[in-house]
Amino acid sequence: MARTAEKTNLTDARIAALSIPGRGWSVPAREDAVNRLRAMGLPDRRDEYWKYTRPDTLTQVTPEPAAVFENDEAPLFDGIDRVKIVFVDGVFDAEASDDLSLEGVRIERLAEANSDLHWARDLYGTLETNGQTPVARPLAALNTAFATDGMLIHVTGAASKPISIVYRHESTTSDVILHHLIKLDAGAELTVLENGPAAARFNKVMEVEVGDGASFHHVRAQGRDHERRAATHVFARLGAESTFKSFTLTVNGVMTRNDCVIELTGDDASAHVAGACVGDGAFHHDDTVFVTHDAVNCESRQVFKKVLRNGATGVFQGKILVKAGAQKTDGYQISQSLLLDEDSQFLAKPELEIYADDVACSHGSTSGAIDEDALFYLRSRGVPLAEATDMLTLSFLAEAVEEIEAETLRDEINTRMAAWLGRRRG
Amino acid sequence: MLSIKNLHVKLEEEDKQILKGVDLEVEAGKVHAIMGPNGSGKSTLSYVLSGKDGYEVTEGSATLLGADLLDMEPEERAAAGLFLAFQYPVEIPGVGNMTFLRTAVNAQRKARGEEEMSAADFLKVVRAKAKDLKIDAEMLKRPVNMGFSGGEKKRNEILQMAMLEPKMCIMDETDSGLDVDAMKLVAEGVNALRSEGRGFLVITHYQRLLDHIKPDVVHIMADGRIVKSGGPELALEVENNGYADILAEVA
Ligand SMILES: Nc1ncnc2c1ncn2[C@@H]1O[C@H](COP(=O)(O)OP(=O)(O)OP(=O)(O)O)[C@@H](O)[C@H]1O
Ligand SMILES: [Mg+2]
Numbered sequence: 001m002a003r004t005a006e007k008t009n010l011t012d013a014r015i016a017a018l019s020i021p022g023r024g025w026s027v028p029a030r031e032d033a034v035n036r037l038r039a040m041g042l043p044d045r046r047d048e049y050w051k052y053t054r055p056d057t058l059t060q061v062t063p064e065p066a067a068v069f070e071n072d073e074a075p076l077f078d079g080i081d082r083v084k085i086v087f088v089d090g091v092f093d094a095e096a097s098d099d100l101s102l103e104g105v106r107i108e109r110l111a112e113a114n115s116d117l118h119w120a121r122d123l124y125g126t127l128e129t130n131g132q133t134p135v136a137r138p139l140a141a142l143n144t145a146f147a148t149d150g151m152l153i154h155v156t157g158a159a160s161k162p163i164s165i166v167y168r169h170e171s172t173t174s175d176v177i178l179h180h181l182i183k184l185d186a187g188a189e190l191t192v193l194e195n196g197p198a199a200a201r202f203n204k205v206m207e208v209e210v211g212d213g214a215s216f217h218h219v220r221a222q223g224r225d226h227e228r229r230a231a232t233h234v235f236a237r238l239g240a241e242s243t244f245k246s247f248t249l250t251v252n253g254v255m256t257r258n259d260c261v262i263e264l265t266g267d268d269a270s271a272h273v274a275g276a277c278v279g280d281g282a283f284h285h286d287d288t289v290f291v292t293h294d295a296v297n298c299e300s301r302q303v304f305k306k307v308l309r310n311g312a313t314g315v316f317q318g319k320i321l322v323k324a325g326a327q328k329t330d331g332y333q334i335s336q337s338l339l340l341d342e343d344s345q346f347l348a349k350p351e352l353e354i355y356a357d358d359v360a361c362s363h364g365s366t367s368g369a370i371d372e373d374a375l376f377y378l379r380s381r382g383v384p385l386a387e388a389t390d391m392l393t394l395s396f397l398a399e400a401v402e403e404i405e406a407e408t409l410r411d412e413i414n415t416r417m418a419a420w421l422g423r424r425r426g
Numbered sequence: 427m428l429s430i431k432n433l434h435v436k437l438e439e440e441d442k443q444i445l446k447g448v449d450l451e452v453e454a455g456k457v458h459a460i461m462g463p464n465g466s467g468k469s470t471l472s473y474v475l476s477g478k479d480g481y482e483v484t485e486g487s488a489t490l491l492g493a494d495l496l497d498m499e500p501e502e503r504a505a506a507g508l509f510l511a512f513q514y515p516v517e518i519p520g521v522g523n524m525t526f527l528r529t530a531v532n533a534q535r536k537a538r539g540e541e542e543m544s545a546a547d548f549l550k551v552v553r554a555k556a557k558d559l560k561i562d563a564e565m566l567k568r569p570v571n572m573g574f575s576g577g578e579k580k581r582n583e584i585l586q587m588a589m590l591e592p593k594m595c596i597m598d599e600t601d602s603g604l605d606v607d608a609m610k611l612v613a614e615g616v617n618a619l620r621s622e623g624r625g626f627l628v629i630t631h632y633q634r635l636l637d638h639i640k641p642d643v644v645h646i647m648a649d650g651r652i653v654k655s656g657g658p659e660l661a662l663e664v665e666n667n668g669y670a671d672i673l674a675e676v677a
Pocket of ligand 2: 470
């Protein structure tokens with residue numbers, strides 16, 4: 001498709017408004033990323049994977065302002081033993097953060113890692129680059145080029161507690177770009193937690209290299225700020241017999257686009273990506289997932305559930321690509337929406353592309369209203385309508401939440417979801 | 427206790443009259459049974475009383491202890507003391523049986539301005555009652571009615587009834603699908619609940635359940651009306667001769 005002049009102009013203007021913040025080792029990778037971005041151009045509605053989500057507020061030079069959501073509830077994950085790292089509108093907050101030390105893990109900040117021999121040099125931007133084919137992800141290239149900070153995490157053993165990254169949003173105009181890079185050596189284990197609204201506009205990339213036999217768990221809750229906007233990418237590459245599990249809870253947010261790009265490159269690896277989202281009113285939430293099987297006997301699961309009401313929109317674009325030779329692939333994908341009224345909509349684009357013959361792949365996508373018989377049954381036992389609706393809502397989301405491996409984290413997410421639903425009822 | 431007068435009900439979606447003037451009075455402490463051919467409107471009556479969508483009351487009234495049932499939401503009717511044991515209990519994936527029961531018990535208590543039951547107390551009571559009904563503790567951990575056999579579902583209805591301690595219990599074919607022993611358990615459960623202040627309306631096709639739960643009054647429903655009422659002997663008559671004689675007699 002012919003590239004439009006607007007696209008070129010927009011991309012040039014955005015690049016011109018930003019500058020490469022780093023010195024030292026990351027500069028070449030960042031310059032490459034600028035070139036990638038120029039070649040691709042920022043997304044517009046004509047791009048295949050932006051038909052259901054308007055990219056303009058994510059691409060425009062100046063972000064839309066976003067009021068800060070006043071919130072008196074205890075922060076998520078507070079009760080969990082963890083290494084806490086706090087960013088306020090994208091700026092690292094040393095006071096609020098724990099010591100960046102954890103046995104078996106080296107934790108540094110991108111903004112401070114200037115040594116030329118840094119381990120991250122050979123990795124920064126490489127998974128993002130791989131993830132640009134066959135589908136371009138220009139916002140991720142923009143991130144690699146211009147990220148002001150982020151965490152560089154090198155895991156050599158089994159981390160004894162999770163690393164928890166907390167994003168606070170205090171400025172109504174903050175426009176934040178963060179890039180995390182995580183490398184798990186063979187057999188290493190790490191859980192990363194993320195929560196908070198981060199900024200008025202947030203562009204985040206997480207690259208995760210999961211070594212042979214390593215396991216990576218990721219649980220994130222995207223902040224309840226109504227007006228914040230976010231475009232996030234997770235790029236993961238999995239070695240043999242490794243495990244990757246990522247779960248995202250999203251409640252509120254006028255615009256969220258979460259891309260997850262996973263490549264299974266070693267035999268017997270397993271990747272699970274799940275999302276639960278609850279949207280009310282001016283809410284647009286897009287999960288775009290691309291899982292590539294490029295090894296034998298790997299398993300992947302995509303489980304996405306969206307509850308939508310009052311005109312909220314949910315999007316799911318999910319693909320399983322099984323390359324030639326990736327025999328004995330077990331691929332599963334389910335995306336479902338629960339529409340609580342007729343104003344809300346769910347748009348789904350499930351895709352399978354298979355070039356191996358000995359595989360078992362299935363996918364399904366459904367959109368439905370609440371089960372009236374179940375609702376009546378609950379009410380006939382005395383459970384009030386709103387509470388009964390919440391019970392059925394939580395049960396609808398349960399399959400996604402169950403993808404969280406650790407029981408404490410699962411309970412934390414479930415309790416918080418129930419509380420949020422309860423609050424909305426007043 | 428339960429007072430139904432000249433109740434006319436049609437389907438909301440189509441022009442089909444199902445109840446054509448039901449009159450029924452269940453007194454506190456009494457057990458009334460309703461029998462009647464398939465499709466005569468027995469389940470419809472129980473649904474309309476408990477507030478299911480899809481029906482329109484075109485005439486008549488239904489009150490529980492003087493309160494207008496038809497004006498209340500289903501949950502308000504439950505809190506007012508009405509309970510329906512469903513002919514076809516609903517499976518609800520993802521909602522645990524225990525969570526469901528405790529939420530229900532406490533929602534009703536809250537609606538009545540009573541103190542909520544603690545988790546520990548609740549557990550103790552529910553375990554004891556489940557044991558009486560020979561309901562396996564493992565089963566209670568499962569989602570509501572999921573993977574329950576037909577008979578297990580019916581026993582689960584009675585467990586809910588026992589936990590909620592309603593004033594007016596309507597049981598819609600609770601006996602169907604039960605084996606002989608389960609029928610006895612259910613009947614014992616019901617008999618344990620019988621008391622001065624509680625009324626029962628038992629919908630059934632068979633005499634067997636009524637052997638265990640002795641009804642005070644038996645009604646025959648046909649084509650949306652109660653066409654005949656009598657003592658327990660009426661159920662025996664149905665058992666022996668079917669409905670033909672009775673229907674011919676009232677026609
Ligand atoms: N929602 C509905 N839509 C269409 N028809 C209905 C509906 N509800 C009830 N009916 C019809 O109303 C009539 C009465 O049904 P109901 O279930 O009350 O009968 P019943 O006496 O309980 O029968 P059974 O002994 O078989 O349980 C039937 O003809 C049934 O088909
Ligand atoms: Mg019936």
